[in-house]
Amino acid sequence: MKTSFTAGRGVYYFLTGMIALTFLLPIFWVLYSSVAPNSATSQADGFGLGNYEALMGYGEGLGTYLWNSVVVSFVAVGTALAAGALGGYGFARFNFRGKNTVFLLVLAILMVPYAALLIPLAVWMNKIGLQDSLVGVGLVLALFQLPFATFMMRNAFEAIPQELEEAALLDGCGQLKAFWRVMLPSVRAPLITVGLFVFLIAWNDFMVPLFLVGPKNAPLPLAMVNMRQQTMGVIDYGITTAGVIVLAIPAVVLFLSFQKHYIRGFTSGAVKG
Amino acid sequence: MTTQIPAVGTDAAAKARKPPNRRKRAAGTRREAMRGWAFISPTLLLVLMLFVVPIGFVLFMSASDWSLLGGFQQANGTENFDKVLSDPMLADAVKFTLKYTLLTTVILMPISFFLALLVQESRRWNNFLRVAILVPSALGIASASLLFYALYSPQVGPLNGILDKLGIMDARESILGTPNGALWATVILIAWRFAGYYMILTMVGLQAIPGDVYEAASLDGASKISQLWRITIPLLRPTIAMTMILSITGSLLAFDQFYILTKGGPNNSTMTVVLLIYRYAFETRRDLGMAAALSVLVLVALVVINAFQLRALGGSRKSD
Numbered sequence: 001m002k003t004s005f006t007a008g009r010g011v012y013y014f015l016t017g018m019i020a021l022t023f024l025l026p027i028f029w030v031l032y033s034s035v036a037p038n039s040a041t042s043q044a045d046g047f048g049l050g051n052y053e054a055l056m057g058y059g060e061g062l063g064t065y066l067w068n069s070v071v072v073s074f075v076a077v078g079t080a081l082a083a084g085a086l087g088g089y090g091f092a093r094f095n096f097r098g099k100n101t102v103f104l105l106v107l108a109i110l111m112v113p114y115a116a117l118l119i120p121l122a123v124w125m126n127k128i129g130l131q132d133s134l135v136g137v138g139l140v141l142a143l144f145q146l147p148f149a150t151f152m153m154r155n156a157f158e159a160i161p162q163e164l165e166e167a168a169l170l171d172g173c174g175q176l177k178a179f180w181r182v183m184l185p186s187v188r189a190p191l192i193t194v195g196l197f198v199f200l201i202a203w204n205d206f207m208v209p210l211f212l213v214g215p216k217n218a219p220l221p222l223a224m225v226n227m228r229q230q231t232m233g234v235i236d237y238g239i240t241t242a243g244v245i246v247l248a249i250p251a252v253v254l255f256l257s258f259q260k261h262y263i264r265g266f267t268s269g270a271v272k273g
Numbered sequence: 274m275t276t277q278i279p280a281v282g283t284d285a286a287a288k289a290r291k292p293p294n295r296r297k298r299a300a301g302t303r304r305e306a307m308r309g310w311a312f313i314s315p316t317l318l319l320v321l322m323l324f325v326v327p328i329g330f331v332l333f334m335s336a337s338d339w340s341l342l343g344g345f346q347q348a349n350g351t352e353n354f355d356k357v358l359s360d361p362m363l364a365d366a367v368k369f370t371l372k373y374t375l376l377t378t379v380i381l382m383p384i385s386f387f388l389a390l391l392v393q394e395s396r397r398w399n400n401f402l403r404v405a406i407l408v409p410s411a412l413g414i415a416s417a418s419l420l421f422y423a424l425y426s427p428q429v430g431p432l433n434g435i436l437d438k439l440g441i442m443d444a445r446e447s448i449l450g451t452p453n454g455a456l457w458a459t460v461i462l463i464a465w466r467f468a469g470y471y472m473i474l475t476m477v478g479l480q481a482i483p484g485d486v487y488e489a490a491s492l493d494g495a496s497k498i499s500q501l502w503r504i505t506i507p508l509l510r511p512t513i514a515m516t517m518i519l520s521i522t523g524s525l526l527a528f529d530q531f532y533i534l535t536k537g538g539p540n541n542s543t544m545t546v547v548l549l550i551y552r553y554a555f556e557t558r559r560d561l562g563m564a565a566a567l568s569v570l571v572l573v574a575l576v577v578i579n580a581f582q583l584r585a586l587g588g589s590r591k592s593d
Contacts, residue, residue, distance in 0.1 A: 013398070016391065020405035026465065027408065030420050033429055040428045079319070087316035094309030095302075102313060105320055111576055112328070113526045115550045116568035119561060120330035121323065122554070123344075128322065143323045150316060175308055204413020207529055211551075221415040225533055237429040240419055247416045255411035259404065262411075263473055 027248070034241040041238025051238035055246065058239055059223055060216055062246070068134055069203060069219040075138025076202035077195050080149045083142065084194055085187070088153025089179060093165070103150070110147045118211040125212060132217055137209050141202045149194045156190040157183065193261040200251055220247055331572075334565035341559035353566035357553075363567075366544045373456065373545065374524035381464050381520055382513070385471035390505075392472070393479045403476075407469035414466060418533035421462040425449055425534075452542035455535045459543065462530060467523075471516045478512025479505070518582045522575065546571055 035047050043050035056062045091103055121140060130136030142149075160183065168178040184191075206221035215226055224243040227236065255262055310317075335353055338346035357363060388406060392399045409417060425448040427433045436442045442454075449455045482505065490500050506513075528547040531537060537544040537552070544552075550571070554564035 016398070016402055019388070019391075020402050023406045023409055023465065023469070026420055026424060027412075029431070030423065033423065038429055079315075083315040083319055087313045090309050090312030090316075094305055094312065096306035096309040099309060099313075102317060102320070105325070106316060109320070109324055111579055112324075113547065113568070113571055113575055115526070115528065115547045116331060116572040117324070117327050119550065119554055119564045119568050120327040120334060123334070123339075123561065124327050124330055139319065140323055143319050146316065146319060179312075200411065200413075204415060206413070206415040210532075221413060224419055225415060235426075237423045237426055240423050241429070244416050244420045244423070248412055251411045251413070251416075252408060255408065256404070259407075263407075 027252075030241050030244050030248075034238070034245050038238065041236065043238055051242040052246075054236065055239045055242040058227065058236075060218075062220075064216075065218060065220040065223040066246075068217055068223075069221070071134045072138045072141065072205075072209070072219050073199050073202040075135050076141040076145070077198045079139055079142035080145050080198040081191060081195055083146060084149030084153045085184065085191065087146075087150050088155075089157050089183060091150065091154045092157035103154075106150050107147050109143065114144070114207055118208065122211050132213050134209075134213065134217055134219070137212050137219070138202065140208050140212065141205060142198065144208075145194075145198045145201060148197065152190050152194055153187065156187040160186050189261065189264075192258065193264050196254060196258050196261050200254065203251060204247065331565050331568055334562055335569045337562050339560070339562040339565065341554060341561055349562070353560075353562040354570070357563055357566045357570065362541065362544065362549060363546075365541065366546045366549045369543060370525060370527065370545045373460070373527060373543075374521055376456070376460055377463055377524045378517060378520045380460060381467060381471060382517060384464060385468050385475055385516065386513075388468060388472040389475035389479055393476050403469075403473070406472060409466050409468075410470045412466065414529040415533060417462060417466045418530045421458070421465075422534055425458055449535055450539055452539060455539060455543045459530050459534055462534065463524075467520075471520065474516050474519075475509070475512055478509050482508050514582075514585065518579070521582070522579065525575065525578070526571075 034051050037043055037045045037047060041051055042054035091099060125131055125136050164182060165178055168182040173181060204221060206225050209219050209222045218226060224240060336348055336350060338349045392402045424430045425432060427445065427447055432448060448458050486504055487500060490504055526547050527545045531543055531545050531548050535543040537548050550564050550567050553567060554561055
């Protein structure tokens with residue numbers, strides 16, 4: 001260590017460190033800015049949480065927006081996991097006519113731009129009783145992630161040896177019981193990857209609720225964007241920076257705790273987003 | 274046809290007559306099919322209700338008078354398409370979207386390739402670098418855009434003062450106030466947000482290249498640079514093609530970053546095609562028929578572009 005640390009290595013660590021800093025600096029800045037004094041914000045003098053207090057009372061209240069985000073995220077994650085796991089198992093383990101057609105149909109979702117679906121959905125959701133509905137937003141977000149979830153889970157189930165399942169069936173488990181007791185526990189890691197991914201996308205998304213719900217039902221990202229759009233000329237940058245931090249905390253914490261799952265999700269090649 | 278029907282009939286009859294083994298097997302496959310359908314039924318329900326029906330619906334809407342508030346009025350053939358195609362905004366939006374796509378891809382691809390080369394070896398310092406570069410991709414595009422919106426603002430952002438000192442612009446001007454400023458500001462945001470994502474994809478491709486190829490080249494006296502050109506880049510072509518497709522498709526459909534950062538301004542200079550769809554539907558025209566028509570055009574264009582790109586990707590795979 002002592003001998004290998006030459007000037008060249010020093011330069012290398014300095015330059016690569018600078019690259020890392022370039023990517024981290026905007027995040028540090030927004031964190032600093034959200035508590036730093038600025039006469040144009042609710043934190044006029046001295047460091048403090050004035051901007052966060054202002055965010056609490058903004059619009060319908062931070063609590064409402066956070067709750068909306070939680071509802072959307074949970075519906076999206078629950079639906080994607082349920083449909084992905086059941087469908088993935090169906091596609092991996094059963095042979096029947098029409099299977100490939102349905103699978104291709106699921107993959108076709110990747111080819112379609114969000115907007116081309118959101119325009120008709122803005123009308124169609126009314127007809128199926130999901131107008132201005134957070135559950136509707138969650139279901140649409142789950143649909144957009146369905147190719148990823150199905151592909152990932154099908155591959156996971158295909159990798160499990162057939163004998164494991166046959167043994168369970170011979171032991172008198174029904175198909176559903178075998179699925180629940182034996183198959184699902186063996187695909188825990190892919191399930192976590194899918195759940196994490198869908199959560200991050202649903203938590204951060206603002207385009208789907210923009211098309212499908214009104215301002216009162218806005219999840220937090222849309223609520224923050226709406227402030228930028230609605231208040232003509234006067235934008236509270238203090239609330240904006242505080243909002244970015246509130247949005248970023250769960251996303252960054254989950255990312256840091258599940259990096260491996262996250263990277264595996266990225267590289268599976270079926271992500272839309 | 275006529276000869277086939279009795280043939281099938283006799284086959285079925287034979288099946289029915291031949292007990293019990295065959296019948297059991299037929300019942301078995303039928304039961305397997307039923308179970309298969311049962312397992313994929315949630316998927317099927319979602320896909321039908323929220324994908325197949327809406328796609329049919331958007332086609333129908335694109336051929337109808339359909340206002341945002343009034344709903345369906347009447348069928349109108351290709352009128353919406355005529356209106357969309359004769360809108361001067363469309364040509365500008367297409368031009369800008371292509372320019373933005375070219376710029377983003379040309380900037381993002383080399384950066385992520387370089388970063389992937391930098392961090393591909395698994396070492397502690399490299400792991401730290403990877404995580405640092407990937408953190409922005411955990412933020413949504415909306416959060417990232419809002420972050421940069423504050424960063425670029427003259428009121429709270431630090432950049433105006435810095436650019437003023439460098440003599441590039443006046444501190445009271447807005448970075449997003451000029452067409453070029455708005456474009457570059459968005460490209461920088463996207464490069465920051467996505468570099469890590471493409472870096473990881475490229476890195477996985479790099480790690481798939483067997484190490485002994487490089488060893489053999491080193492023994493033959495090939496320099497690092499010539500190894501890069503002669504081995505890495507040719508073997509990485511499928512990965513490069515894939516990341517390019519993702520970047521091109523994503524940029525062609527750009528919406529969030531422009532909706533938040535520039536709203537298409539100043540003076541509609543950063544209007545993308547998808548932003549125009551939104552405008553038709555909810556802002557300027559409040560005409561869902563026109564929005565649907567443009568959506569259909571984008572959908573068709575994207576399918577064509579993707580098919581073309583996938584063929585190019587397939588071709589490069591074959592030639593390797």
